[in-house]
Amino acid sequence: MRSLAILNQKGGVGKTTTAVNLAAALARLGRNVLLVDLDPQSHASLHVGIELSAGDASIYDVLLHGAAIAEAARTVSKRLSIVPAHIDLVAAELELAQREERERVLAGVLGPYASLFDYCIIDCSPSLGLLTVNALAAAGEVLIPLQAHFLALHGLGRLLESISLVRHGINPQLRVAGVLFCMFEKATKLSQEVAGDVEQFLSAAEPDQAWHGARVFSTTIRRNVKLAECPSFGKHIFDYAPASHGAEDYFALAKEIAKAAKSI
Amino acid sequence: MRSLAILNQKGGVGKTTTAVNLAAALARLGRNVLLVDLDPQSHASLHVGIELSAGDASIYDVLLHGAAIAEAARTVSKRLSIVPAHIDLVAAELELAQREERERVLAGVLGPYASLFDYCIIDCSPSLGLLTVNALAAAGEVLIPLQAHFLALHGLGRLLESISLVRHGINPQLRVAGVLFCMFEKATKLSQEVAGDVEQFLSAAEPDQAWHGARVFSTTIRRNVKLAECPSFGKHIFDYAPASHGAEDYFALAKEIAKAAKSI
Ligand SMILES: Nc1ncnc2c1ncn2[C@@H]1O[C@H](COP(=O)(O)OP(=O)(O)OP(=O)(O)O)[C@@H](O)[C@H]1O
Ligand SMILES: Nc1ncnc2c1ncn2[C@@H]1O[C@H](COP(=O)(O)OP(=O)(O)OP(=O)(O)O)[C@@H](O)[C@H]1O
Numbered sequence: 001m002r003s004l005a006i007l008n009q010k011g012g013v014g015k016t017t018t019a020v021n022l023a024a025a026l027a028r029l030g031r032n033v034l035l036v037d038l039d040p041q042s043h044a045s046l047h048v049g050i051e052l053s054a055g056d057a058s059i060y061d062v063l064l065h066g067a068a069i070a071e072a073a074r075t076v077s078k079r080l081s082i083v084p085a086h087i088d089l090v091a092a093e094l095e096l097a098q099r100e101e102r103e104r105v106l107a108g109v110l111g112p113y114a115s116l117f118d119y120c121i122i123d124c125s126p127s128l129g130l131l132t133v134n135a136l137a138a139a140g141e142v143l144i145p146l147q148a149h150f151l152a153l154h155g156l157g158r159l160l161e162s163i164s165l166v167r168h169g170i171n172p173q174l175r176v177a178g179v180l181f182c183m184f185e186k187a188t189k190l191s192q193e194v195a196g197d198v199e200q201f202l203s204a205a206e207p208d209q210a211w212h213g214a215r216v217f218s219t220t221i222r223r224n225v226k227l228a229e230c231p232s233f234g235k236h237i238f239d240y241a242p243a244s245h246g247a248e249d250y251f252a253l254a255k256e257i258a259k260a261a262k263s264i
Numbered sequence: 265m266r267s268l269a270i271l272n273q274k275g276g277v278g279k280t281t282t283a284v285n286l287a288a289a290l291a292r293l294g295r296n297v298l299l300v301d302l303d304p305q306s307h308a309s310l311h312v313g314i315e316l317s318a319g320d321a322s323i324y325d326v327l328l329h330g331a332a333i334a335e336a337a338r339t340v341s342k343r344l345s346i347v348p349a350h351i352d353l354v355a356a357e358l359e360l361a362q363r364e365e366r367e368r369v370l371a372g373v374l375g376p377y378a379s380l381f382d383y384c385i386i387d388c389s390p391s392l393g394l395l396t397v398n399a400l401a402a403a404g405e406v407l408i409p410l411q412a413h414f415l416a417l418h419g420l421g422r423l424l425e426s427i428s429l430v431r432h433g434i435n436p437q438l439r440v441a442g443v444l445f446c447m448f449e450k451a452t453k454l455s456q457e458v459a460g461d462v463e464q465f466l467s468a469a470e471p472d473q474a475w476h477g478a479r480v481f482s483t484t485i486r487r488n489v490k491l492a493e494c495p496s497f498g499k500h501i502f503d504y505a506p507a508s509h510g511a512e513d514y515f516a517l518a519k520e521i522a523k524a525a526k527s528i
């Protein structure tokens with residue numbers, strides 16, 4: 001199983017939109033996919049039409065109350081399941097901090113399921129706390145959604161440092177799969193400049209840095225209102241607007257990622 | 265002095281863009297304005313071209329090491345000053361938690377300056393932690409930037425609940441000035457639907473709720489690439505592109521807010 005953490009501590013850059021639609025695209029390519037909602041906002045769950053009531057099993061119960069993933073997981077569409085979240089996940093960071101091996105709790109619960117799925121996609125919250133560290137310890141790769149704006153670029157260095165720390169201290173396999181430009185408006189000068197800056201920054205990486213070898217994905221996700229509309233119908237883009245630019249772009253991304261697997 | 269906290273725990277909705285450009289617009293209207301950067305990301309500081317080195321006085325020193333606001337504040341343009349932030353502000357939440365009256369530390373340091381400025385605009389981080397509670401305790405009003413998207417709408421209820429808690433427990437004067445639609449694309453169905461939902465939600469408020477009487481501002485901020493470009497030049501929109509839609513919209517917002525003052 002390949003597992004990707006979808007992460008950027010800058011808010012509103014397209015993490016959830018990427019996690020849900022990339023997972024759905026990989027399922028359309030015939031892969032078995034598990035989507036994990038690790039954000040207390042529970043937006044990935046909401047995006048696919050799941051709003052848990054207090055009694056339902058969630059990722060919180062899997063991490064801290066011994067519930068099996070099989071118990072909490074729900075089918076979203078063919079070959080695509082989700083382990084949903086609930087706002088009570090906010091309490092998880094404090095409770096995880098009391099545990100032995102507190103960074104590896106998610107890795108521990110995902111381990112037994114590695115042979116059941118081809119991909120595990122983890123949607124992270126816009127922070128670098130213990131939940132996110134759990135995602136980085138469990139994942140083999142990090143996909144970094146980025147908006148091609150100056151303010152969004154500014155935090156990238158700090159994000160890559162944090163990924164490096166986890167790689168050196170907790171998960172030596174961790175590598176950066178790449179940077180994905182979201183809500184990309186190719187025509188603006190700003191987008192071209194930021195994309196150029198990021199390419200240059202990544203190609204200058206030293207061999208011991210976690211982002212050595214990482215690239216900007218050749219697929220970019222264009223701004224497309226259908227991607228912003230589909231969560232209000234509880235659907236991913238392929239069930240809502242399969243002929244849209246949004247569906248095209250996420251399908252192309254899934255193909256690019258699936259192809260890269262062959263060379264790992 | 266009127267003080268407004270610019271707040272929404274959903275990330276990337278336009279808080280910093282609003283804090284900086286509204287502050288600049290109020291200064292252009294002849295008001296004396298103090299902008300406070302209360303986000304460890306320090307994006308408001310970056311937006312106006314300030315990147316502190318470790319030795320410089322910042323909001324962190326003002327809150328926790330007895331530095332005077334006058335010492336840390338810097339002039340941005342005529343009648344506009346900023347108390348900048350630095351990434352070390354991340355540590356502030358833990359240190360504030362040890363203090364007596366830990367929610368009112370910001371209110372305490374701002375108090376003596378109330379007669380020097382007409383407006384204080386506080387840029388908050390995308391979270392509801394102790395720094396944000398300090399902003400809500402110090403401010404008289406909250407301005408909520410919102411993107412007219414489904415996922416952004418979903419957290420609004422929780423945000424209003426948190427504001428209510430602070431109003432009942434810490435700051436009885438606190439009220440919601442209004443909801444501001446940012447990156448607004450009037451032509452899309454989604455924007456119209458979300459705007460309608462929010463109007464309806466606000467007008468149904470009970471008298472004891474903090475958002476009773478709050479409205480959606482009649483000014484909306486259109487998506488405008490100049491607003492995303494100006495931070496890379498360390499400038500607010502009036503110094504970068506004074507004839508742009510972005511400048512027009514934030515100037516209109518400042519007039520709408522200044523006018524509302526008369527009726528308070
Ligand atoms: N390519 C796109 N085109 C148009 N809208 C988009 C696109 N990608 C994301 N959006 C919208 O932009 C907003 C932010 O995206 P999203 O919520 O996925 O970001 P996020 O990084 O997960 O945010 P958070 O930091 O709060 O978790 C959402 O309302 C989403 O619907
Ligand atoms: N009206 C607008 N038109 C175009 N771009 C905008 C507009 N408002 C904000 N932006 C851009 O969108 C991105 C998000 O805005 P901003 O950083 O102000 O949001 P924020 O809520 O402060 O984010 P955070 O939650 O990280 O603090 C920034 O890159 C900004 O330049």
Ligand SMILES: [Mg+2]
Binds near residue numbers: 015017
């Ligand atoms: Mg998200």
Ligand SMILES: [Mg+2]
Binds near residue numbers: 281
């Ligand atoms: Mg901000």
